[in-house]
Amino acid sequence: MVNVKEFSLLNKSLRHKLRVAFYLMSLIPLITCITLFIIYYNNISVNAWSFWEMFISISVSFIIAILGFLVAKQIVDPIIEINAEVKSITRGDLNRRLSFDREDEIGDLSSSLNQLVERIRNNMDELRNYGEKTKQINYEINRRVVLLSGLLEISNLITKGTSLREIFDISIGKLSELQDASWGCIVLQNEDKTFRIEASYGLDEHTVEDLKHDLGLKVMDYVLLNKQGVIINKDYSEKEVVVLRERFGTDNIMLCPIFEHGRIIGFVGVGSLQKEATFAKEDLEIVLIFAKQIAIALENEYLINRLQKLEIKDTLTGLYNKNFIINRLQEEIRRAIIYQRPCSFVLLSIDKFKDFSSTYGVLATEAALKKIATILESGITDIDRVARYGDFEFAIVLPDKNKKHSVNFANQLRVKVAEYFSQEDDAKKRLTICGAVSENPIDGSNAKDLISKAENFLNIARQKENTIIDKL
């Protein structure tokens, strides 16, 4: 059988096609022309060549030349087409494929180009993946930075003496920013082995209630075994862990102890509802730092409380403070009972001082308070004690003075204050004080009774102004 394909130009190489085109377009017409010219010039059997014969042979030559042109076009067209395709690829359309299913150089070129594009596309994909990964790493770094800055923020709050409540709330807020964290809690143990939830998020009421009792104990026991903090995930099969996982309803849990003087007093817990995710060691480290910060805040609070208990003076007036005077009153009452003597408690309040304060400002207020403090202090004897009792209240403990003497004494102080301020030109600045006197034994046998009586009397005195009240 004759293979038709062998005769087809389609499968031939460009060089071959070019040669054929060249022959068709130049050599064959040229040879035809030369032949015609020879025939015409030599007049060889001119009769044999009629006009039609000439016409036919020229036409044939012309057709052959056109065929040559078509062959040439077949060579040039795909090149133009490839050029257009390549241009569109360079513009970024990497999904485009060259579809020249040919066996010549054009076919080779297009398949080479296709391979090239494929490779570029693979590289681009890889680059994109790297970009994605870098983005994720950046995101992770960013989150860590935010968490760490959160820790710094908490440190700042601690040094500023912010309340514990606020520190707990901010800590739990920051913990919730941990990746995959769905719930969190800060739990401290009470004296009676129950627990208090200082802050929590993402936990249902039932779990929170459980945490206060037996669930809290279970977690605490496990934390005591893992003082460095622990990450629990579904691979853990210890009995205790399985119970914890069931009770919290989460597979992934991080637990960190809160220490105070080397003793564990509570824990920080963070859990994730995401089945696949598990917390990383870095996450645990962050939670551990949070637990330490909370411990520092607790320690700080404890020390401040202790300091306040030890403090006995009011910073503005230099008088004793409320705490001190209450303790002192109790002591003096005890002494009075032993020695069969009376002891009195005086409360003094500056009349309409809120108006004064809002009209004349902080400086004038402080100056007035200081002045009154000086008047009171210079008016008492060595065994009496005077204190700043409230914003604009003072208290005096008068040992060995019964009600009658104490009322006289309080009236003397009242007059002294009124006299001092009576010299003011501005009527609003003419301050006066009112007061109340309670006594042991008449009004009670302990500080609490005397204070509550005195406060009741003072409420009446406040309405009357510039007066001392000692009974209802």
Next chain:
Amino acid sequence: MLPIRKIISKQLGELLVERNIITKEQLEKALEIQKGKGGLLGEILNELGYAKEEDIAHALTAQYGFPFLPLANYEIEQQVVLTIPENVCSQYCLIPIDKIGNNLTIAMSNPLNTQAIEDVEEISKCSVQIFVATPSDIRKAIQKYYKNK
């Protein structure tokens, strides 16, 4: 007001020494103990066995002219007891024994405690007559009458 209060100047200890109930050394020792552990001088002298409660009460009567009342044999009306609250009575070691009109009579162990008398006046709004009684008699009476309340 009782004129008697104005002449009270001497301390109980001095009075007892003066009346030869205790010696100066005994007083000093008792004061020493008072300094250390606190308490009332009369009670310390009694505990040490230097002076009986009755001796002290009699010394006060003799010196200042307060009448002595053996409280153990005295019946007090409940109505009278109510004029002074219990905590005031036990703190000052006194007990009201009679009330006629605006005159309240009280028995107390230390009639020199003027502030206590003022408080009684303040509470009862009466003028007060004073009898001296021994501290233990007064405490027994307080126990008896305020328990009945």
